[in-house]
Amino acid sequence: MFLESTAQVERPYDLTGDFLAGRLRKHLDQDELACVEGLVAHERMLSDQEVLARRAERVDTASILIEGLMFRTIESGNQRFIVGLHVPGDFVDLHGFALGRLDHSIVSVGTARVGVVPHLGIERLMQKRPSLARILWFASLLDAAIHRQWIQMLEQLDAPRRIAHIYCELQTRLELVGKPSTRALRAPFTQYDLADMCGISAVHANRAIGRLRELGLAQIRRGTLYTSDWAALRQYARFDSAYLYADTPFKLAEMRS
Amino acid sequence: MFLESTAQVERPYDLTGDFLAGRLRKHLDQDELACVEGLVAHERMLSDQEVLARRAERVDTASILIEGLMFRTIESGNQRFIVGLHVPGDFVDLHGFALGRLDHSIVSVGTARVGVVPHLGIERLMQKRPSLARILWFASLLDAAIHRQWIQMLEQLDAPRRIAHIYCELQTRLELVGKPSTRALRAPFTQYDLADMCGISAVHANRAIGRLRELGLAQIRRGTLYTSDWAALRQYARFDSAYLYADTPFKLAEMRS
DNA sequence: CGTTCCCTTGAGTAGTTTCAATACTTGTGG
DNA sequence: CCACAAGTATTGAAACTACTCAAGGGAACG
Numbered sequence: 001m002f003l004e005s006t007a008q009v010e011r012p013y014d015l016t017g018d019f020l021a022g023r024l025r026k027h028l029d030q031d032e033l034a035c036v037e038g039l040v041a042h043e044r045m046l047s048d049q050e051v052l053a054r055r056a057e058r059v060d061t062a063s064i065l066i067e068g069l070m071f072r073t074i075e076s077g078n079q080r081f082i083v084g085l086h087v088p089g090d091f092v093d094l095h096g097f098a099l100g101r102l103d104h105s106i107v108s109v110g111t112a113r114v115g116v117v118p119h120l121g122i123e124r125l126m127q128k129r130p131s132l133a134r135i136l137w138f139a140s141l142l143d144a145a146i147h148r149q150w151i152q153m154l155e156q157l158d159a160p161r162r163i164a165h166i167y168c169e170l171q172t173r174l175e176l177v178g179k180p181s182t183r184a185l186r187a188p189f190t191q192y193d194l195a196d197m198c199g200i201s202a203v204h205a206n207r208a209i210g211r212l213r214e215l216g217l218a219q220i221r222r223g224t225l226y227t228s229d230w231a232a233l234r235q236y237a238r239f240d241s242a243y244l245y246a247d248t249p250f251k252l253a254e255m256r257s
Numbered sequence: 258m259f260l261e262s263t264a265q266v267e268r269p270y271d272l273t274g275d276f277l278a279g280r281l282r283k284h285l286d287q288d289e290l291a292c293v294e295g296l297v298a299h300e301r302m303l304s305d306q307e308v309l310a311r312r313a314e315r316v317d318t319a320s321i322l323i324e325g326l327m328f329r330t331i332e333s334g335n336q337r338f339i340v341g342l343h344v345p346g347d348f349v350d351l352h353g354f355a356l357g358r359l360d361h362s363i364v365s366v367g368t369a370r371v372g373v374v375p376h377l378g379i380e381r382l383m384q385k386r387p388s389l390a391r392i393l394w395f396a397s398l399l400d401a402a403i404h405r406q407w408i409q410m411l412e413q414l415d416a417p418r419r420i421a422h423i424y425c426e427l428q429t430r431l432e433l434v435g436k437p438s439t440r441a442l443r444a445p446f447t448q449y450d451l452a453d454m455c456g457i458s459a460v461h462a463n464r465a466i467g468r469l470r471e472l473g474l475a476q477i478r479r480g481t482l483y484t485s486d487w488a489a490l491r492q493y494a495r496f497d498s499a500y501l502y503a504d505t506p507f508k509l510a511e512m513r514s
Numbered sequence: 515c516g517t518t519c520c521c522t523t524g525a526g527t528a529g530t531t532t533c534a535a536t537a538c539t540t541g542t543g544g
Numbered sequence: 545c546c547a548c549a550a551g552t553a554t555t556g557a558a559a560c561t562a563c564t565c566a567a568g569g570g571a572a573c574g
Contacts, residue, residue: 458563460562460564461562
């Protein structure tokens with residue numbers, strides 16, 4: 001079919017096709033894209049709640065998320081805290097490469113597919129092609145920017161807004177990697193997951209969801225958010241996507257233009 | 258004096274002597290250290306509350322903090338949120354180099370001294386010496402790890418514990434860059450500053466401080482924390498310094514050994 | 515020596531937690 | 545197809561945590 005073959009031409013990278021999509025990707029040359037794709041040694045399927053890498057463990061591979069969603073979690077006592085969320089195209093544990101061990105665990109939410117990248121491969125490639133170091137550095141800076149926004153979200157927003165913010169971010173990040181925006185945003189979150197992302201109790205997460213429904217902003221059922229007005233939801237959550245650095249001019253891009 | 262000249266020999270880097278101290282610094286060779294030191298074009302003194310770089314502005318220099326403390330702040334409405342804290346040796350706005358603009362402002366707390374580093378210099382040096390890219394990448398990963406801990410802190414801890422955690426982190430980070438640990442930790446924080454770091458109101462910050470005194474864990478007067486038992490304070494705040502990656506084996510270090 | 519921050523305290527309100535009980539879903543085996 | 549179990553979602557009540565508004569006290573600085 002015409003559409004399919006077009007897609008083939010524009011996106012021959014089955015595994016890493018979403019890597020830095022919406023950001024630096026359009027400025028990477030064919031060679032660099034091929035290099036990143038070549039890093040993936042093999043694929044791995046994960047079922048729900050499967051731990052890809054555990055906190056404090058020494059690691060010798062990294063993974064790029066191809067399909068599905070993943071959490072960054074820290075267990076403390078018998079409680080779990082979620083400190084980050086990942087969408088396809090994200091290098092989920094790249095920092096393990098440079099830091100040697102992880103300060104948190106990487107866990108799937110729902111089924112997921114990852115590409116496994118041996119550290120050795122990154123190492124060799126970076127020596128052969130120094131620009132790759134810049135690219136990976138850049139990717140981890142995006143993570144840090146998202147972390148900062150979460151900090152502000154936790155400092156500024158009440159529970160219903162936090163939940164709305166999480167979904168707004170997810171929607172925008174998925175859009176950046178090519179998922180069209182619809183009225184329903186499907187996610188395999190339980191209310192416990194939402195609570196652990198927002199730093200609130202599960203019961204309160206439930207009431208916060210009720211508040212969003214009450215306000216007519218969104219309905220959330222079994223993780224899926226339904227809204228007829230994303231703009232209103234974003235405004236309510238004080239969501240400003242600037243921190244995701246979509247389509248902004250980047251240093252690396254400028255150097256090449 | 259003997260001590261002084263020893264210090265001279267071991268630490269000829271007046272401006273960047275604290276860069277990555279306690280972490281990767283001991284694995285950097287003389288040449289790399291000299292390169293980093295050479296990046297600093299000039300020094301700049303900052304008085305209290307001075308904005309070094311403003312959110313959303315395009316930037317063409319970065320800065321390394323030499324002396325004093327700085328905040329990463331985001332203004333929203335007429336409220337200020339503090340999303341990060343920096344100690345001497347930190348590259349405070351390195352991400353501006355790769356991302357082109359900042360998602361937050363960098364502001365001094367008390368007087369501070371920074372070394373100004375033109376992006377152009379970093380650019381040139383990185384091409385000449387690719388290992389520098391690794392080193393800078395590593396530095397920004399440490400920032401991200403600290404961000405994650407702040408997220409968990411905000412999710413897990415109540416107000417008095419948050420304040421205690423902030424001081425425990427500050428104490429440990431200062432110790433890493435060579436400041437000896439004492440019973441008094443001097444910081445130019447107002448209670449508003451503490452409130453904005455903890456995501457609570459200033460009034461509540463005051464009461465949280467009162468609680469720490471009540472518990473016999475610490476006294477905080479005009480930003481300075483006095484405690485006779487750091488271990489007890491750390492335990493109370495559930496502070497575990499692992500996320501600061503002090504003295505752990507690092508990939509880059511291993512490659513060279 | 516007064517102005518300006520900064521800190522402290524009180525009272526009432528709003529947001530959040532915990533515990534506990536009940537209902538709804540989904541998947542499984544009978 | 546039904547019964548059941550396990551996980552998930554919902555609701556109520558009481559207790560706690562944190563917020564706002566407001567007023568007064570204290571320290572630093574010109």
